[in-house]
Amino acid sequence: MELPNCTHIKHRRDGGILLLRIDRPDKKNALTRDMYGALAAHITHATADSAIKVILLTGSEDCFTSGNDVNDFLSQSGDGAERPSFNFMQALVDCNKPVVAAVTGIAIGIGTTMLLHCDLVYASQESDLQLPFSRLGLCPEFASSFLLPKLIGYQRAAEMLMLGNRITSTQAMNIGIVNNVLPAQEVLSHALSKAKELENLPSRALQVTKQLLKNDDRKKIRSTITAEMLEFGKLLESPEAQSIFSAFLNRK
Numbered sequence: 264m265e266l267p268n269c270t271h272i273k274h275r276r277d278g279g280i281l282l283l284r285i286d287r288p289d290k291k292n293a294l295t296r297d298m299y300g301a302l303a304a305h306i307t308h309a310t311a312d313s314a315i316k317v318i319l320l321t322g323s324e325d326c327f328t329s330g331n332d333v334n335d336f337l338s339q340s341g342d343g344a345e346r347p348s349f350n351f352m353q354a355l356v357d358c359n360k361p362v363v364a365a366v367t368g369i370a371i372g373i374g375t376t377m378l379l380h381c382d383l384v385y386a387s388q389e390s391d392l393q394l395p396f397s398r399l400g401l402c403p404e405f406a407s408s409f410l411l412p413k414l415i416g417y418q419r420a421a422e423m424l425m426l427g428n429r430i431t432s433t434q435a436m437n438i439g440i441v442n443n444v445l446p447a448q449e450v451l452s453h454a455l456s457k458a459k460e461l462e463n464l465p466s467r468a469l470q471v472t473k474q475l476l477k478n479d480d481r482k483k484i485r486s487t488i489t490a491e492m493l494e495f496g497k498l499l500e501s502p503e504a505q506s507i508f509s510a511f512l513n514r515k
Contacts (some may be wrong), residue, residue: 266308269301277455279316279462281309284323291329292322294373299347306354316462316469318358320381321365321451322374327390330372337508348373349492352405355380356484359470361461365454366390366432367447372404378440379410382473385454386432387447392440395427400504402494409487413480414439 266274271287283305285292309315322328331348355362355377364378366386375392378384386392394411396403403411403424412420415438423430435441445453461469498504 266304267297267301269297271295271298272301272305274305276315278459279314279466280319280455280458281305281315281317282319282321282455284321285328286323288323288326290332291369292326292374293329293332293335294348295332295335296347299351303347303350303354306351306358309360310354310358313466316360316466317458318360318362319365319454319458320362320377321454322367324367324447325389326368327364327366327370328374329369330374333508333511337512349488352377352380352488356406356481356488359473360466361458361469361473363454363458363461365451366441367450369393371395375440376403376405376407379407379414380405383454383457384441385443385445385450385457386435386441387450388432388444389447390432390435390444391429392432392435393427393429394423397425398427398507400501400507401498402491404488404491404495406484406487406491408491409483410480 271285271292273284273286275282283302285294285298287293287298306318309318352373361383362381363383364381364385366378366384367390368387369391370378370386371393372395375394378392394403394407402408408424411423414420415423419438422428432441432444436444443453
């Protein structure tokens, strides 16, 4: 499988660990279709490659990702299943290897959504998480409407998804989204040490454990993704959402 060469997605191997870094700091690591495509390809390849035991996702020192690049996002045609972001999240849902996330700085929109699909999440003391879909005239995406209440309870999930306010990494840890909060300079090294622990454990046992942990949810995750995509597409064309995005682009 030939992997795409994307300037803003860095990748390197550390033994059996594949480290994927979102690297577009001048745009707050906003994700474009090419970046989604590269992430999807690398995760799909890692899932099939027996030499890769663990995937580690991270961003820049002061930003994990601010979510979608708005201009790129609005220029995409086709339904949700044809969007590169869909391919990325499908690859993450289907990944049978442990996935560790090291989060420094903001994690907005899909930056938080993807954490719900990771197995271990470590964040900096300065990190903020946000699911601002309702503020954009949109609805939740990629099974967050199912996974979030399952993880943190209905009322907390409703608060995050309906009000769309930011929460701190400490709040995220206290409600179960994040495993641990550390000083920014320690996050990546700590996440890498946990990835190395996983690398040194029997890989088949880890994969079976992950399958057992997630097996009952996967069918529901996929059906929720489909339902969310349908509503998301409708809302994206609504006058409310169009007005919000237009105001955002004009302000930019």
